Amino acid sequence: MNKKKRSFLLIGFVLLAVLLAAAVASAKSPAATADIPKINYVEGLILTQEAMEVDPARAQSGLGATLIKAKVTSGPDAGQEVVIINRTMDRSFYNIMAKPGDKVILALMTDPSGKTTYHIADYERGSGLIWLAGLFIVLLLLFGRGVGLRAVFVIGTSLVILYYGFVGQVLAGGVNVLLLTFIVAILISAITLFSVSGREPKTWAAFIGTMGGVAAAGLLAATAVKLMHLTGLSSEEAMILKATVLKHVDFQGILFAGVVLGALGAVMDVAISIAAAQQEVCRNCPNLSRKELFSSGMSVGRDVMATDANTLILAYAGSSLPLVLLIASQPDLSMLRIFNLDLLVTEFVRALVGSVGLVLSIPLTAAAGAFLLSVRSRDKG
DSSP states (O other): OOHHHHHHHHHHHHHHHHHHHHHHHTSOOGGGGSOOOOOEEEEEEEEEEEEOOOOHHHHHTTOEEEEEEEEEOSSTTTTOEEEEEEEEOSOGGGOOOOOTTOEEEEEEEEOTTSOEEEEEEEEOOHHHHHHHHHHHHHHHHHHHTHHHHHHHHHHHHHHHIIIIIIIHHHHHOOOOHHHHHHHHHHHHHHHHHHHHHOSOHHHHHHHHHHHHHHHHHHHHHHHHHHHTTOOSOOSHHHHHHHHTTOTTSOHHHHHHHHHHHHHHHHHHHHHHHHHHHHHHHHHHOTTOOHHHHHHHHHHHHHHHHHHHHHHHHHHHHHHTHHHHHHHHTOTTSOHHHHTTOHHHHHHHHHHHHHHHHHHHHHHHHHHHHHHHHHHHHHHHO
16 A cells, blocks of 8 residues: 555544544534524515604614515525515614615524514625635635645635534533644644645654644643633623523633634644755755754744744734724723733734744754654665
8 A cells, every 4th residue: 555545544534533523522512402592594685675764762863764575585485575674773883784686694583473573684695705715716726736626625624623523522511622622733733734745754844843833832822821811701702602602611721722723824834834845955965964954944944934923913913903993092091901901912812822833833843854854864875
């Protein structure tokens, strides 16, 4: 059996293990038993729109209403036309100002007497998302060909692992989130690196460097969360979840997982860049010593370190722009207060811990690559 077949078998066994874990994780979740009324969602198309008269007192308060006729385009009632009263408030960003021809998501609710009512839940955005994902996949296949196909495979597999292997286990409860995070990171790293680069010395070196960087980031993240008393509840979504359906979940652990998994992609990128360059240098100059191979890896690492660290920082800064704008709009707010806010410190920790893991992966990858490549050169000689 050649190396390529063994690699695919290894990946197959890993995927099988992930799918088995997914089946266990999705069996029964305490969160799923919450006493929340069942709402069915279907797609709809706005046909007509007509302004309604409202009570003067309500109008003065900024409340309005629109009579809308919509056509249900999915579900068991597809083709049926329904009349909806779409109520609006003076805060326009909460309103759904649907116009004829707009595609929307309709919420279908049934009261105890069996009467059903529809209301507009949101705009339909799924088709646009599918187009964007399709464009991304087409470009990957067009420019990457075989590598692009493997990239699609690893992205899909990573999402499956995250959803079923991580989210499913957390929802099920009774799991050590820190340990689960590292297991998920190992699975994603192994499948990504070995699927794309094969069982080469560069891949093993990149895997070792990635695991070392992630372990360092994880240790630092756990320490920072404890010493800085970060709650993991700095976002509105986390607070709602903690107060309602996920009371049993440790949100400090979720914060830790977010920091580690958020840095994983950048760390893998740096590690494989260094290891691939080392292997190419070794192929062209097979007589280089281990020290020279290490130096070549460090040289490449220094070049990619600044750009990749900046990528990580900018990614977190971009996602936190509303927070930055909110703070900047409060000139009288004390800097002492600002730099001790749970919400702001959490974002700093995400960016800095991930960057530290990225930087530490450079010498680890360079050392692992130099060792593995020198051993292979010696064996060939």
